[in-house]
Amino acid sequence: MFERKTFSRAAALAAIAGLAAVAPAKAEDTVKIGLILPMTGGQASTGKQIENAIKLYMQQKGDTVAGKKVEIILKDDGAVPDKTKTAAQELIVNDKVNFIAGFGVTPAALAAAPLATQAKIPEVVMAAGTSIITERSPYIVRTSFTLAQSSTIIGDWAVKNGIKKVATLTSDYAPGNDALNFFKEHFVAGGGEVVEEVKTPLANPDFAPFLQRMKDAKPDAIFVFVPAGQGGNFMKQYAERGLDKAGIKVIGPGDVTDDDLLNNMGDAVLGTVTAHLYSAAHPSQLNKDFVAAYKKAYGNRPGFMAVSGYDGIHLIYEALKKTNGDTDGTKLVEAMKGQKWESPRGPIAIDPETRDIVQNIYIRKVEKVDGELYNVEFATFEAVKDLGKTKK
Amino acid sequence: MTSILTNLFDGVAYGMLLFVLACGLAVTLGLMNFVNLAHGAFAMAGGYVCMVLVNRMGWPFFAALPLAFVSSAAIGIALERTLYRHLYARSHLDQVLFTIGLTFMSVAAVDYIQGSSRVFINLPAALQGQFDLFGVGIGRYRLMIIVICGLLTIALQMVLAKTRFGSRLRAAVDDPRAASGLGINVPQVFAFTFAFGCGLAGLGGALSAEILGLDPYFPLKFMIYFLIVVTVGGSSSITGPFLASLLLGIGDVAGKYYVPKMGPFVIYTMMIVILIWRPNGLFGRTAAR
Numbered sequence: 022m023f024e025r026k027t028f029s030r031a032a033a034l035a036a037i038a039g040l041a042a043v044a045p046a047k048a049e050d051t052v053k054i055g056l057i058l059p060m061t062g063g064q065a066s067t068g069k070q071i072e073n074a075i076k077l078y079m080q081q082k083g084d085t086v087a088g089k090k091v092e093i094i095l096k097d098d099g100a101v102p103d104k105t106k107t108a109a110q111e112l113i114v115n116d117k118v119n120f121i122a123g124f125g126v127t128p129a130a131l132a133a134a135p136l137a138t139q140a141k142i143p144e145v146v147m148a149a150g151t152s153i154i155t156e157r158s159p160y161i162v163r164t165s166f167t168l169a170q171s172s173t174i175i176g177d178w179a180v181k182n183g184i185k186k187v188a189t190l191t192s193d194y195a196p197g198n199d200a201l202n203f204f205k206e207h208f209v210a211g212g213g214e215v216v217e218e219v220k221t222p223l224a225n226p227d228f229a230p231f232l233q234r235m236k237d238a239k240p241d242a243i244f245v246f247v248p249a250g251q252g253g254n255f256m257k258q259y260a261e262r263g264l265d266k267a268g269i270k271v272i273g274p275g276d277v278t279d280d281d282l283l284n285n286m287g288d289a290v291l292g293t294v295t296a297h298l299y300s301a302a303h304p305s306q307l308n309k310d311f312v313a314a315y316k317k318a319y320g321n322r323p324g325f326m327a328v329s330g331y332d333g334i335h336l337i338y339e340a341l342k343k344t345n346g347d348t349d350g351t352k353l354v355e356a357m358k359g360q361k362w363e364s365p366r367g368p369i370a371i372d373p374e375t376r377d378i379v380q381n382i383y384i385r386k387v388e389k390v391d392g393e394l395y396n397v398e399f400a401t402f403e404a405v406k407d408l409g410k411t412k413k
Numbered sequence: 414m415t416s417i418l419t420n421l422f423d424g425v426a427y428g429m430l431l432f433v434l435a436c437g438l439a440v441t442l443g444l445m446n447f448v449n450l451a452h453g454a455f456a457m458a459g460g461y462v463c464m465v466l467v468n469r470m471g472w473p474f475f476a477a478l479p480l481a482f483v484s485s486a487a488i489g490i491a492l493e494r495t496l497y498r499h500l501y502a503r504s505h506l507d508q509v510l511f512t513i514g515l516t517f518m519s520v521a522a523v524d525y526i527q528g529s530s531r532v533f534i535n536l537p538a539a540l541q542g543q544f545d546l547f548g549v550g551i552g553r554y555r556l557m558i559i560v561i562c563g564l565l566t567i568a569l570q571m572v573l574a575k576t577r578f579g580s581r582l583r584a585a586v587d588d589p590r591a592a593s594g595l596g597i598n599v600p601q602v603f604a605f606t607f608a609f610g611c612g613l614a615g616l617g618g619a620l621s622a623e624i625l626g627l628d629p630y631f632p633l634k635f636m637i638y639f640l641i642v643v644t645v646g647g648s649s650s651i652t653g654p655f656l657a658s659l660l661l662g663i664g665d666v667a668g669k670y671y672v673p674k675m676g677p678f679v680i681y682t683m684m685i686v687i688l689i690w691r692p693n694g695l696f697g698r699t700a701a702r
Contacts, residue, residue: 061521064631065529222677224564227624229423230669233550237416253531254626261552263543 052089052119052341052348054334055112057133058148059100059125063248066281067125067148069096071330073319078334081314086338086382087346093119100125102132109133113140119348120145120337123330127151127195133156142350143340144356147333148326150201152407155377160350162357162376164369165329166298167407171274172246174382174402175296176207178274179242187272188217188240190231190255192247200246200274203408208244216240221247228258235269236262242270245277252277253286260289270294275396278387281324284394291394293387299325299366300381300396311365325366325385332364338373370404377407418549420670421663428553428662429562430624433657434617434635435642436569437610439654442643444586445603447497448505450512452614452639453632454519459485459615461527464534470624474537476694478561478619491607497607498600516632524629534619535657558620565613569651582606637684641684657695 056075058068064390072095084091094116105124112118113136121137122145124130130149134157137144141310145152146163155161177407179187187208193199197220205215217238219231235243243264247255251366259271275297278290301312303320311331315323323331336357341348343356358373369380382405455685466477492515500508538539540557543550573579584592585599587603593599625635646657661680668679687695 061529063529063628065524069529149618219673227666229427229624230420230666231673233416233419233423234670234673251531251626253533254624257533257623258532261542261554263550282530287533 042256045399050089051092052086052346053092053094053116054120054122054337055109055116055118056093056095056123057098057105057108057112057121057129058095058123059129060095060097062099062101064100064125067326068123068400070324070327071123071147071333073278073315074323074327074330075334077315078331078338081316082338087341087344089341089346089348091338098125098129100129102128105129106132106136109136114141116131118142119350120353122337123147123335124149127154130154130161131157134161137161140350143334143337143353145337147329151195155375155407160354161374162336162354162371163378164371165334166325166378166380168196168274169408170380170382171296171298172200172203173207173408174384174405175244175272175274175294176204176213177211177402178294178296178384178400179244180208180211181190181300184213184241184270184272184323186214186216186240186249187188187242187244188219188235188238189215189244190221190228190235190247191245192223193220194223194248196248197246201244204244210297213235228255229262232258232262232264236264236267236369239267240269242272245271245273247277252279253282256286256290256293260287265289265292275300275325275385277373278323278385279324280396281326283387283396284322286394288394290387293390294384295387295396296382296384297325297396297400298382299328300383300385300392300398302368302385302395302397303383305365305367307362307363308365323365328364328366332362332366332369335362335364336360367401368404374405374408379404379406381405414548417668419551420666422549422551423555424646424663425659426552426558426662427624427666428659429559430564430617431638431662432563432620432641432658433565433613434621435639436651436654437612437614438639439643439646439651440606440610443647443650445501446581447501448512449497449507450636451515451519451632452610453487453634453636454516455489455611456614456618456621456635457519457523457629457631458488458618459612459626460534460618460622460631461523461532462615463619464532464622464627467534467632468532470495474534474540477534478553478616481619482616483614485618486612488619489611490604493607494603498604501603516636517672519632527629529629531626532622533627534622536623550572554623558624561620565616566655573651578602578605612650638680641680643694645684645687645694647691647696650696653694 058071059065060068098104098108102357120143124146125148127149130146137160138158143163149166150166150168152167152169155163191201271293273295275295278293279297280301339360340353340356344352357371361370367381372379382402383398384400385398388397434456434576441447441449462484463477463481467474477641500511526531540554543552581597582602589599642654642658646654664683
């Protein structure tokens with residue numbers, strides 16, 4: 022009984038192997054990209070922006086590159102790492118994808134890392150932002166950002182611009198702690214003082230007591246990192262409590278004033294200074310065209326997640342061009358290293374050593390442009406590498 | 414000193430909000446003995462109705478609030494007549510499974526219709542900001558919440574204790590068989606009560622958008638808070654959940670202000686301590702029906 026069962030399983034396996042051997046004839050001329058994104062759940066806006074941007078890119082540039090047809094297979098992981106892993110496994114084993122891409126949050130990107138290494142296919146990270154990610158597999162390439170990039174820059178900028186005492190309010194999870202630590206390191210080294218440090222729970226219903234504490238500490242500014250979505254609540258309560266009138270500014274990495282939500286936050290957000298990689302108001306022609314096309318297709322503005330997705334698919338296209346359509350994963354990663362191009366966000370490159378993104382970080386202030394709220398860039402720190410890696 | 418008073422004020426406002434959101438649940442759970450985990454979905458519905466009316470159709474905020482109540486109550490009564498009433502006699506496990514399913518469906522439906530990002534209701538300028546009262550910062554919006562919720566609580570208590578409907582409801586709850594024998598239309602009383610509880614939740618949802626944030630995950634995120642209020646308060650009266658809400662609101666705000674590192678745990682610690690001390694809640698009846 023047992024033997025027959027194993028026999029039939031072996032037969033089934035052989036049959037599958039046979040099928041697989043036949044399949045490549047067709048697979049020769051398609052390149053499959055497994056896109057794993059949170060399309061439902063609290064992070065769904067990230068997933069939607071990236072998906073939209075990729076569709077837009079493929080409409081603009083066509084769906085064939087280096088003689089191959091590009092096919093996207095989208096899987097929803099709801100930002101739950103277990104599901105990410107299952108999705109990646111299915112994509113690699115059943116669909117035989119040549120790339121896995123997307124990844125809304127850090128744990129999701131990490132969950133897929135060992136699979137990318139085993140299968141020897143590139144993992145293009147288009148959202149998740151902690152520094153360690155690219156160190157977890159030699160096949161990981163990132164087109165989004167790291168929190169260290171924006172947090173260290175805003176720390177440096179604050180000290181030089183008359184902000185001496187800062188109170189911090191950050192969400193108590195990995196990216197929040199990353200943002201806090203990198204900011205503190207640079208801000209304190211420059212001579213600034215952190216007078217108050219509050220970590221808010223991730224599922225935080227009401228900022229009132231924390232903000233009251235900030236107000237009583239009387240800092241020059243509050244450094245804020247909260248996940249996208251909570252930024253609006255924070256800004257509203259900041260204004261309600263009169264912190265703006267008490268002369269306490271808001272600074273932080275640009276997540277708090279994400280373009281996706283910024284325009285609904287109300288005038289309280291005016292004057293907020295953030296450091297970030299992308300603003301929909303970036304004054305290049307390329308960006309103007311990108312924003313116009315995105316708005317026309319989807320009815321709202323692209324945020325930094327959209328631009329990361331747009332650049333991610335661009336990088337995949339360029340890598341395929343460079344290998345002449347060769348889909349060997351190791352060659353593709355090699356082809357991605359050192360790529361440089363002009364993105365809607367400005368000039369960017371892939372660091373050949375860390376496979377992480379090198380980009381300009383802009384200091385922006387929220388202003389009203391044509392009746393809408395925008396992050397208007399006024400200073401640029403050029404070609405910022407990820408500073409979070411080298412130390413460890 | 415002034416910051417103590419400001420915190421107290423914030424705590425009371427937060428507690429009042431919790432009460433309006435949760436008291437409908439206290440009614441269904443305590444009075445009707447039905448576990449309705451979908452309660453937050455009705456709150457969310459009210460919030461979204463208010464948002465659409467104010468932001469998209471230009472209604473004034475104060476005109477939209479009663480409509481948030483009415484629409485949630487209408488959804489409540491429709492669901493009560495078609496779905497809920499079949500489950501009154503079923504086990505609690507069936508009720509939990511049914512209502513949690515309903516919650517997930519509401520989350521998916523709102524996500525589909527309105528998108529997953531957080532929405533805000535445009536407030537009139539008169540409700541924004543803070544003013545100083547003898548040096549104590551008073552948020553206008555929070556003051557409005559306290560006024561509305563305070564009046565509601567008094568009205569509710571009066572209705573339950575003084576009116577004919579109140580006594581019918583209490584009779585229907587205490588002994589449904591005897592009550593119907595006396596000519597009280599028990600299913601009708603329950604349906605009305607259920608709808609009223611849903612309406613209150615809807616109003617709470619509309620009021621809480623500004624403070625708690627409104628998105629499709631609202632029913633799941635705040636379910637635990639509603640349950641804490643009801644368990645701590647005991648579910649046999651309105652006073653119990655009311656005092657529990659105030660206690661938890663003030664405790665939560667004070668905890669986050671004075672011991673920010675422990676802040677998130679204060680509300681749970683209070684719940685555990687109170688439940689050890691009084692397992693049926695502050696005002697619970699000892700004999701279960």
